[in-house]
Structure formats: C-alpha cells, structure tokens
Amino acid sequence: MLSSISPLGERARSSRWWVTTAAYLLGSAAGGLALGAVASLLGALVPEGVRGSSWSLGFVALLLLVGLAYDSQRGRLDLPSWRRQVDEQWLTRYRGWVYGVGFGAQLGFGLVTIITSATTYAVVLLAALGGDLRVGLAIGATFGVVRALPSLLMAGVEDRAALHTVFGRVERWAKSARIVARVTLGVAAAALLAVAVGS
Template sequence: MLSSISPLGERARNSRWWVTTTAYLVGSLAGGLALGGLAALLGSVVPEGVRSSPWVLGALALLLLVGLGYDSAPGAQMVPSWRRQVDVHWLDEYRGWVMGLGFGAQLGFGLVTIITSATTYGVVLLAALAGHLGAGLAIGAVFGVVRALPSVFMGGVHDRAALHAVFVSVERSAKTARIIARVTLGGAAAVLLVAAVGS
C-alpha cells in the first residue's frame, strides 16, 4: 500500500500526492486517537485500585513479554490479526483524499488491519491500564503518527528508479524498526514488573 501513495502513483490517478498523504496522516492520527481513547475509556471502567494492583500489573507485564517472545521467535510469523486492509479498489473508485483518509484511519486504529507486531496490542493494553482519557489519547496519537510517518519518504518518488530506492531503504530500516518495537515491549514490561514489585 505504501507504494500506491506516491507522486508517481497519484499522478497516474490524477490525484495530488500531498493531498492524499495529508489525508492519510490525518486519518492515521485520528485512528490512533480513537484507539487510545477507546481503550482508556474501557480501562476506566475498572477501578484504579484494581488496575494498579500487583496482580494486574504483573499479568500485563507477562502479556507484553509473551508478545515480545512471539515477535522475537526465529522464523516467527505475524501475530494473530485481521487479514485485511483497505480494499485496493478504493484506489480507482475514490478521490485520493478519501482513500488516504480511510486507509490512514484503519492503519491508525491498528486492530482493524493486518497487525505486524505485538506492539499494537501493547498500545491497547497500556492505554487501558492508564484508564485516563488524556493518557490514552497521547498513547494513541503517538502510535497513529508513527505508523503513518513512512509515507512521507515517498515524496521524492517520481519514477520507478526512485520507487525502487525507497523500497530498498525501507527494507534496510525494517530490522531497526523491529528492534525498536522489541525494546519498547521489553521496556514497558520491565516498568510494569518494577511497579508490581514496588506496590
């Protein structure tokens, strides 16, 4: 999908890349806000004393470690998720901004598209644990923006050679992204374990 939202692809569809990409970024931010906000509101139903109990903190830390193990296992496949994304026919049937907004919102919400890392589930767990709307929105906003940022690298793609160069760059950075995701999961689990032991 990343390759579809480029100046090269948008020019072929008589759309403007910057309009589609802006809509995509806004949609992803909105999706992330919705995800974090909803998780926080659901978490707020659970009394704060229960959410901060050693048993709950320990259980959530364990879940994050299970996700870390799943993501780190040799030859690991993707975590369980929906096996769908925005219908590719949207590319031909709708204006660029409509497609960008829709795909961005689905990507930012995270749970309604292909999930490539347990960090998506970690975001939901941490926002629910916070149980505070502001914290949930902040967590979701960061998630949504980070998910959509790679699209800005497509700005210079005006021919096939440039598209290929971006793919090579994305492939090279994939290992770093996986390491960051694993460190994030492990760090969050460690913080929760420390909190569980200290409470």
C-alpha cells in the same frame, strides 16, 4: 500501503500526492486517537484499585513479554491478525483525500488491519491500564502518527527507480524498527514489573 500512495501513483490517478498523504497522516492520527480513547474508556470501567494493583501490573507485564516472545519468533509464531489490509478498489473509486483518510484511519486504529508487531496490542493494553482518556489519547496519537510517517519517504518519487530506492531504504530500516519494537516491549514490561514489585 506505502507503495499505493506515491507521487507516481497519485499522478496516474489524477490526484495530488501531498493532499492524499496529508489526509493519510491525519486519518492515521485520528485512528490512533480513537484506539487510545476506546481502550482508555474501557480501562476506566475497571476500578483504579484493580488496575493499579501489583497483580494487574504484573499480568500486563507478562502479556507484554508474551508479545515480545511472539515478535522474537517472527516467521514461526504469528500474532492474531487480519488477512486483508485495505480494499485496493478505493484507489480507483474515490478521490485521493478520501482513500487517504480511510486507509490512514485503518492504519492508525491498528486492530482492523494487518498486525505486524505485538506493539499494536501493547498500545491497547497500556491505554486501558492507564484508564485515563488523556493518557489514552496521547498513546494512541503517538501510535497513529508513527505508523503513518514512512509515507513521507515517498516525497519526490517520480519514477520507478526512485520508488525501488525507497523500498530498499525501508527494507534496510525494517530490522532496526523490529529491534526498537522489541526493546520498547521489554522496557515497558520491566517498568511495570518494577512498579508491581515496589507497590
């Protein structure tokens, strides 16, 4: 999606990049909020005593460690995911803000697009484990916004050379992003295990 919404592409479609990107960011935040809300409301259906029990915390920690193992074996193990990310026909059929919101919401909701990291599933698990709508909204909003922020790297891309420069920068940062995702999964699992053992 990063390559589809750029000042270069938006100009070719007679759209304004900043409008489409703002809609994309808002859509992704809204999708994240929806994901966090749904997960936390489903989690709230499980009694708090069960959600907060040491075995529940340990089980979620185990699932996070399984996700960490999947992320660490990228290329050999694939997470359950969707094959298609977005319908590219939207780019020629609708105004920029419409596909910006649509693509952003799909990205922010996370489970309805290509899943590249177990952190997507971790967001759902942690929001459900909390069982509190406010916590779920905070987790989901953070997830949605962080997923869409790379689109801001496209600011100022006016030609193909600048576009390829951004792609190169994203590729260089990809390894660091994977490390951060793995560390996050490991830290969350360790924290849950510590609470489980202490309770």
